[in-house]
Amino acid sequence: MFNIFATQTVRFLPRFYPDILWHKPAQEKELYITIDDGPTTQCTGKLAEILEKFGAKATFFLIGQNVVAEPGLVRELKSAGHTLGQHSHSHPNAWQLPKEQMMAEMNKATQILEEVVDEPVRWMRPPYGRFTPAMRKWCIENEQKLVMWDLLPADYMATVSEKDISRHICQFVRPGSIVVLHDNPKVFHKTPEALYSVLATLSAVGWQFRAL
Numbered sequence: 385m386f387n388i389f390a391t392q393t394v395r396f397l398p399r400f401y402p403d404i405l406w407h408k409p410a411q412e413k414e415l416y417i418t419i420d421d422g423p424t425t426q427c428t429g430k431l432a433e434i435l436e437k438f439g440a441k442a443t444f445f446l447i448g449q450n451v452v453a454e455p456g457l458v459r460e461l462k463s464a465g466h467t468l469g470q471h472s473h474s475h476p477n478a479w480q481l482p483k484e485q486m487m488a489e490m491n492k493a494t495q496i497l498e499e500v501v502d503e504p505v506r507w508m509r510p511p512y513g514r515f516t517p518a519m520r521k522w523c524i525e526n527e528q529k530l531v532m533w534d535l536l537p538a539d540y541m542a543t544v545s546e547k548d549i550s551r552h553i554c555q556f557v558r559p560g561s562i563v564v565l566h567d568n569p570k571v572f573h574k575t576p577e578a579l580y581s582v583l584a585t586l587s588a589v590g591w592q593f594r595a596l
Contacts, residue, residue, distance in 0.1 A: 410560030422567035440593030448473030448493030469507030
């Protein structure tokens with residue numbers, strides 16, 4: 385029930401935050417898959433294999449300290465044609481952190497990721513989806529698009545199952561939807577399988593899967 389409420393509610397927000405990307409304008413059946421929190425040894429490779437099987441591209445929002453730990457996985461994602469963005473350095477709650485510390489988090493994550501992939505970072509997702517006015521200003525000044533979503537299957541919740549995730553996405557997807565999934569030890573037992581189910585179901589009826 386929470387994920388349904390969250391998905392429906394968030395679709396009213398773009399009018400209040402036009403500088404933030406919530407949904408991609410699209411006439412065709414195009415779904416933008418975004419995956420937060422990686423890279424991880426438990427989940428990233430499995431997610432990438434599933435995406436490759438269906439010829440799908442995604443956007444991975446990576447945590448800086450995980451990039452430091454697994455730079456090889458980051459380069460593999462880039463080589464596979466996926467888009468990479470930053471998700472802060474240590475995944476703090478921006479609503480509880482002094483502004484200066486949050487800016488330092490984003491600067492550090494950006495620097496680390498750019499050193500690994502040797503190209504500018506152009507996409508940013510706030511940890512927990514909790515953005516602030518300072519964060520929005522930072523993104524504009526640093527030419528990074530702050531990306532949210534319009535489709536939240538809540539795979540991070542312990543009470544949400546693999547079937548719940550795939551059912552929610554297939555029920556509420558619309559052309560240009562941005563869906564958020566996760567890449568961490570808490571979801572490795574369900575999110576890859578849910579992703580496979582979604583790609584199989586939607587590709588059979590003509591959906592394409594794009595990176596930002």
